[in-house]
Amino acid sequence: MKMNRKFFIYMITVLSILTVTFGTGCSYVSDTIEGLITNRASFSIDVAYDSSSEIISITWDENGGSDFAGFEVYVTETRDDEYSGYELVASRHALPSGTYAGDLSNKYSGSFSYNVSSIVNGVFPKGPGTYFYRIGIIKWDDDEKDRTSDNGYVVDSNGTWLDNDVNYNNKTEIDQISGAAMVDIY
Amino acid sequence: MNRKRIIELFILITIFITIWLNSNIFAAVYEASTLHNAVSRSETVQDLFSERWKLIEEQELYFDFYGKLNWVPGFKINTINKGTGEKEAVDMRLIRTYGSVTVNYPIIGGYEGKTIAERMRKGPGAKKKSEEGGLWKPKNLILGFTATGFHYGLTSETSVDRGDAGTESVTDYKYTQFFDDIFAASLLYRPYFFIHGGVIINNQIEPNDDGTMDYGNSTNRTTRYFVSSNLLSFLNLNAATTKDKVESIAVGLIINNGLKFFMKPPSLLPRLTVTYKKLALFNDEPYDPVWVVKSKGTAINLSDSEKDSADLHTLSLLIEWDLLSRIFIAGFAEYQKPSKTLIEKRTVTSDTDPGEEVEYAPIREMRASLGYNFLSAGKPSRAVLTFGLSRYWDVAIPVHRESGEGYTLTGGFLEFKWESPWYGIELKGAYNYSSELRKLVETADKFMIETSIFARF
Numbered sequence: 033m034k035m036n037r038k039f040f041i042y043m044i045t046v047l048s049i050l051t052v053t054f055g056t057g058c059s060y061v062s063d064t065i066e067g068l069i070t071n072r073a074s075f076s077i078d079v080a081y082d083s084s085s086e087i088i089s090i091t092w093d094e095n096g097g098s099d100f101a102g103f104e105v106y107v108t109e110t111r112d113d114e115y116s117g118y119e120l121v122a123s124r125h126a127l128p129s130g131t132y133a134g135d136l137s138n139k140y141s142g143s144f145s146y147n148v149s150s151i152v153n154g155v156f157p158k159g160p161g162t163y164f165y166r167i168g169i170i171k172w173d174d175d176e177k178d179r180t181s182d183n184g185y186v187v188d189s190n191g192t193w194l195d196n197d198v199n200y201n202n203k204t205e206i207d208q209i210s211g212a213a214m215v216d217i218y
Numbered sequence: 219m220n221r222k223r224i225i226e227l228f229i230l231i232t233i234f235i236t237i238w239l240n241s242n243i244f245a246a247v248y249e250a251s252t253l254h255n256a257v258s259r260s261e262t263v264q265d266l267f268s269e270r271w272k273l274i275e276e277q278e279l280y281f282d283f284y285g286k287l288n289w290v291p292g293f294k295i296n297t298i299n300k301g302t303g304e305k306e307a308v309d310m311r312l313i314r315t316y317g318s319v320t321v322n323y324p325i326i327g328g329y330e331g332k333t334i335a336e337r338m339r340k341g342p343g344a345k346k347k348s349e350e351g352g353l354w355k356p357k358n359l360i361l362g363f364t365a366t367g368f369h370y371g372l373t374s375e376t377s378v379d380r381g382d383a384g385t386e387s388v389t390d391y392k393y394t395q396f397f398d399d400i401f402a403a404s405l406l407y408r409p410y411f412f413i414h415g416g417v418i419i420n421n422q423i424e425p426n427d428d429g430t431m432d433y434g435n436s437t438n439r440t441t442r443y444f445v446s447s448n449l450l451s452f453l454n455l456n457a458a459t460t461k462d463k464v465e466s467i468a469v470g471l472i473i474n475n476g477l478k479f480f481m482k483p484p485s486l487l488p489r490l491t492v493t494y495k496k497l498a499l500f501n502d503e504p505y506d507p508v509w510v511v512k513s514k515g516t517a518i519n520l521s522d523s524e525k526d527s528a529d530l531h532t533l534s535l536l537i538e539w540d541l542l543s544r545i546f547i548a549g550f551a552e553y554q555k556p557s558k559t560l561i562e563k564r565t566v567t568s569d570t571d572p573g574e575e576v577e578y579a580p581i582r583e584m585r586a587s588l589g590y591n592f593l594s595a596g597k598p599s600r601a602v603l604t605f606g607l608s609r610y611w612d613v614a615i616p617v618h619r620e621s622g623e624g625y626t627l628t629g630g631f632l633e634f635k636w637e638s639p640w641y642g643i644e645l646k647g648a649y650n651y652s653s654e655l656r657k658l659v660e661t662a663d664k665f666m667i668e669t670s671i672f673a674r675f
Contacts, residue, residue: 201383
C-alpha cells in the first residue's frame with residue numbers, strides 16, 4: 033500500500049504532541065485516563081482553623097471547566113480517621129436538613145468559611161479532633177444544549193432547563209476532587 | 219454466534235468476575251519488591267512491547283493503539299493513619315495502566331491493499347497473502363515509531379456522600395508511583411530482518427501527603443537502552459543495558475521459520491519458539507528477597523562496594539497452535555538457574571546469622587491455555603473465550619502470599635476478547651496466573667481484573 037507521506041507526518045506530529053503534552057510517555061497518558069475514571073485527587077487546597085473565632089477557612093485556586101455546576105465542600109465523617117468516608121458540608125444548593133453548614137451560592141467562589149461552634153447537632157465536624165477536608169468540582173452530566181426534558185432535566189414552560197436543586201441533585205457528578213487537607217479542631 | 223449473544227456472554231463474564239472480586243477475603247500485608255526492581259520492570263515493559271509488535275507484524279499494521287487498565291484490589295497496607303498517628307492495616311488497590319502507540323511508514327513497498335481505502339475495506343491481516351517470492355525476495359522496507367508505557371501504583375478509595383446528589387467514590391495516590399516508558403524506532407526489511415532500538419525510562423514519583431501527585435516530582439529516574447531484533451524471521455536477539463552494564467540478554471529461535479530453510483514445515487505444526495534469557499535480577503538491593511553469595515545480616519541498605527550481584531538464566535519453550543482460526547492452544551515452560559548462591563532474607567534473623575540458601579526449583583513457570591472462537595473462522599471478526607492454568611515459582615512468593623507456604627503458586631485466568639479488523643476489546647480476570655505473577659509477584663493470592671481496548675489499521 034502506498035501510504036501518504038503527509039498522513040505519516042501528521043501521525044508522528046500527533047504522537048509528539050501527545051507525548052509532550054502528557055509528560056514523557058504513554059504511562060502518564062494511561063494513568064491520567066485511569067485517574068479520570070476513578071476520580072483521582074488532582075489538586076491541593078488549604079484549610080485553617082482559628083481557635084479564637086472557631087472558624088474553619090478553606091481556600092483553593094481551581095476553576096470549574098466546561099459544564100461547571102459549582103463547588104462542594106466535604107469533611108471526614110469520623111474524627112481522627114484519615115480513611116473515613118466524607119460528608120457534605122457546603123454546596124451551591126441547599127443541603128439535606130440537619131447537615132447544612134453553609135452555602136456556596138457564588139458558583140465561582142474560591143474560598144469557604146464557617147463557624148464550627150454555631151453548627152446544630154448532626155452537622156460536621158462532630159466535636160474536637162483531627163479532620164480532613166476536600167473540595168469537589170461539580171459538573172453537569174450534559175452539555176447545555178442537551179439539558180432537556182428528554183434527558184431528564186426539569187425545564188420551564190419554554191423548555192429551558194432550570195439551574196435548581198432538583199436538577200443539581202439528579203444531573204451532576206464530581207468532575208475533579210481535591211486532595212485531603214488535614215486540620216485539628218480543638 | 220450473533221452479536222446479541224456475544225454481548226450477553228460479555229455481560230455474564232463481567233458479572234462473574236465482579237462477584238469473584240467481591241467475594242475475596244484479604245489478609246496479608248503488602249511488601250513491595252518487584253515494583254522497586256527496575257530491572258524486572260524493564261523486562262515487563264519490553265515483553266509488552268514485543269507482544270504488541272508480534273501482533274503488529276502478524277497483522278501487518280500501519281497504526282496500532284492499545285490501552286489497558288488493570289486493577290488488583292485488596293492490598294492490605296500497614297500505614298500510619300494521620301488522624302490518630304498510629305499504624306493500621308488499610309485496604310488499598312494496585313492499579314496498572316498500559317498504553318502503546320505505533321506508527322509505521324513504508325519507505326519501500328508496503329502491505330496489502332493499494333490504497334488506505336482498499337485496506338480499510340479488506341482489513342489488516344485478514345486478507346494477507348503469502349510473501350511474494352518467498353523468503354529471499356523482500357518486498358518492503360518499513361520505518362516505525364513506538365511509544366509504550368506502563369504505570370504501577372497503589373491508590374486508596376474513599377466514599378463521598380453528596381447528600382441528595384448521591385454518593386461517589388474518589389481515589390488518592392499512595393506510596394511511590396512507578397512509570398516505565400519505551401520510546402523506540404523500528405526498521406523492518408521484511409523478511410530479512412527487523413530491528414527495534416530505543417530507550418526505557420524508569421521513573422519513580424512520590425505522591426504529596428494529600429494524595430495528589432505532580433508528574434514532575436521525580437525522586438528516582440533512570441534510563442536504559444534496549445535493542446530487539448530478528449534475523450531471517452527465525453532468530454530473535456534482545457538486550458537491555460544501562461550505561462554501565464548489560465542487564466538482560468535474550469536469544470530466541472522460531473523453530474518453524476528456521477525449518478523453512480530446509481523443508482516445508484507441516485501446516486498443522488504448532489509455532490515453536492525457544493528462548494534463552496540472562497537477567498541481572500539480584501543486586502543486594504533493599505527490595506530483593508535474597509542476599510547474593512552470603513548473608514549481609516539484617517541491614518537494609520548497603521554501600522555499592524558491599525553489594526554482590528547474580529544473574530538468573532532461563533530457557534523456555536513456547537508452543538502456539540492456531541487450529542483453523544477456531545481453537546487456540548498455547549503452552550509455555552521455562553527452566554531457570556541462578557548464577558550464584560542466594561540466601562533467603564526471611565531466614566536471616568541477625569547480623570551473624572548465615573541464613574538459608576534458596577533451593578532454586580528447575581522449573582520457573584509452566585502454563586497452558588485454550589481459546590475458542592465463537593464466530594465462524596472465515597469472518598474477519600473474532601469472539602474468543604480463553605482460559606488458562608499455570609504454575610509459577612518465585613523466591614519472593616513466600617513474602618507476598620496470603621496463606622500457605624512455599625515458593626510455588628498455581629493459578630488461572632479467564633478472558634474474553636472481541637475484535638473486528640479495526641478495533642476490539644478484552645476483559646480478563648486472573649488469580650495467581652503465572653504471566654501476572656511474573657509481571658508483579660506482589661499480586662500473589664490476589665484477584666485482578668483487566669480491561670483493554672485497541673484500534674489499528
